[in-house]
Amino acid sequence: MAKEKIAVVIIGGGLAGLMAAAAAVRQGARVTVVTSGPGTVAMGGGGVSFRELDAEQADLQAAVELFTDMMAAAGCRYQGEITASRLIPNALGGFRQVSLAPAAVWAAGVEDHQEVCIAGWRGWSGFNAQLTAELLNQTAANSGLRVTYRAAVLEPADWINGEFNALSIALQLNDAEQRKKLAALLRPLLKGSQLLLLPFLLGTTTGDQELEEFAAAVGCPVGEMAHMAPAASGLRIYGRLQKYLQRCGVEFRTAYPARLLHFRRNCCQAVVLDTPGRPCVVKADRFIVATGTINSHRLILESLSGRQEVAETVAVNECQQLLDRESRPVAGNLYAAGSLVAGGQGYNGNAFALLSGYKAGRAAAKGDEL
Numbered sequence: 625m626a627k628e629k630i631a632v633v634i635i636g637g638g639l640a641g642l643m644a645a646a647a648a649v650r651q652g653a654r655v656t657v658v659t660s661g662p663g664t665v666a667m668g669g670g671g672v673s674f675r676e677l678d679a680e681q682a683d684l685q686a687a688v689e690l691f692t693d694m695m696a697a698a699g700c701r702y703q704g705e706i707t708a709s710r711l712i713p714n715a716l717g718g719f720r721q722v723s724l725a726p727a728a729v730w731a732a733g734v735e736d737h738q739e740v741c742i743a744g745w746r747g748w749s750g751f752n753a754q755l756t757a758e759l760l761n762q763t764a765a766n767s768g769l770r771v772t773y774r775a776a777v778l779e780p781a782d783w784i785n786g787e788f789n790a791l792s793i794a795l796q797l798n799d800a801e802q803r804k805k806l807a808a809l810l811r812p813l814l815k816g817s818q819l820l821l822l823p824f825l826l827g828t829t830t831g832d833q834e835l836e837e838f839a840a841a842v843g844c845p846v847g848e849m850a851h852m853a854p855a856a857s858g859l860r861i862y863g864r865l866q867k868y869l870q871r872c873g874v875e876f877r878t879a880y881p882a883r884l885l886h887f888r889r890n891c892c893q894a895v896v897l898d899t900p901g902r903p904c905v906v907k908a909d910r911f912i913v914a915t916g917t918i919n920s921h922r923l924i925l926e927s928l929s930g931r932q933e934v935a936e937t938v939a940v941n942e943c944q945q946l947l948d949r950e951s952r953p954v955a956g957n958l959y960a961a962g963s964l965v966a967g968g969q970g971y972n973g974n975a976f977a978l979l980s981g982y983k984a985g986r987a988a989a990k991g992d993e994l
């Protein structure tokens with residue numbers, strides 16, 4: 625008879641939770657992700673910086689390999705490496721060091737002696753190509769970077785229906801015909817530029833193939849840069865990653881937050897979801913809490929000895945087991961990952977989510993304990 629798979633439930637479907645799901649599935653576990661919504665990675669560009677992490681630490685290479693393999697298979701290829709770094713511009717005229725990024729974001733990176741055309745639309749209050757080009761030229765000159773930015777401004781197109789913002793444009797650019805129309809408008813504006821820069825708007829479901837076809841139709845590499853959240857790039861990454869994990873067998877229970885983890889003795893038994901009417905109870909062998917800090921819903925740990933709320937930030941041991949105030953594991957089978965864990969916020973948020981998610985997913989699937 626086939627051996628029953630270990631059941632792992634992950635609470636929180638941000639980057640840390642999805643990475644934990646990937647790692648646990650790879651270890652042969654049966655995985656369910658319970659999440660109240662997408663994580664903050666869906667609001668940004670998806671860039672990863674390892675600047676404040678020890679690049680040599682155990683598991684980092686393996687975590688990054690799993691992540692980049694998974695993103696390539698999901699049709700959203702990442703470029704870069706742990707020890708690399710590239711300056712990526714943003715719409716506010718700044719540059720940010722990034723080690724890994726989706727191909728379209730990576731393409732936006734600074735190259736010596738490059739002439740870059742930044743395209744925008746007249747009358748779009750959320751993005752002013754002229755201002756961005758001026759600010760980037762100033763910052764580049766102050767930082768000794770030999771790159772020149774110039775703006776090309778399009779008239780608002782009749783195919784942009786509804787509100788004139790990045791998300792509505794991105795949603796319409798999910799359609800291949802609209803991308804073709806935009807490419808035809810942009811091509812004559814290049815005038816010898818080696819790179820075309822756009823804010824994050826090239827579709828929310830588009831993949832590598834569609835973006836490569838778009839660049840070919842424009843006639844030069846196309847890069848995307850950060851402006852205001854939500855970002856099409858993050859939505860694209862998130863959607864594709866979730867679909868890929870579903871294809872790998874991960875079950876998603878979305879929309880309702882978990883409100884309670886139920887314990888018996890030293891063991892977490894089940895998670896209770898805040899569903900309308902009768903609460904939904906999901907049992908498993910092991911549990912990972914990856915509820916983040918920005919959209920986190922209250923989560924209670926309930927045992928015979930009482931109730932206690934999961935703190936805003938928590939500590940973990942080397943096995944990623946969630947620790948109590950006395951630094952003892954709360955339960956043998958309860959792990960934590962992501963920005964909820966102390967030290968996991970800030971500039972390296974995505975890098976920390978990848979690494980801690982990977983470690984927690986593996987540990988939970990294998991049953992590692994200290």
Ligand SMILES: Cc1cc2nc3c(=O)[nH]c(=O)nc-3n(C[C@H](O)[C@H](O)[C@H](O)COP(=O)(O)OP(=O)(O)OC[C@H]3O[C@@H](n4cnc5c(N)ncnc54)[C@H](O)[C@@H]3O)c2cc1C
Pocket residue numbers: 635636637638639640641658659660661662663664665667668669670671672673853880881882883914915916917918919920921922923961962963964968969970971972973974975977
């Ligand atoms: C606008 C923006 C841009 C950013 N840009 C960058 C960047 O460029 N580079 C970088 O490194 N970092 C960036 N960050 C930070 C980075 O996104 C986060 O640090 C990292 O992705 C955190 O991942 P996480 O999975 O720990 O948490 P989150 O992404 O917050 O995910 C937590 C998940 O848990 C779910 N959840 C919460 N409570 C419950 C509950 N009780 N039950 C069920 N589900 C629950 C939430 O819905 C969410 O899905 C950015 C953040 C923001 C807001």
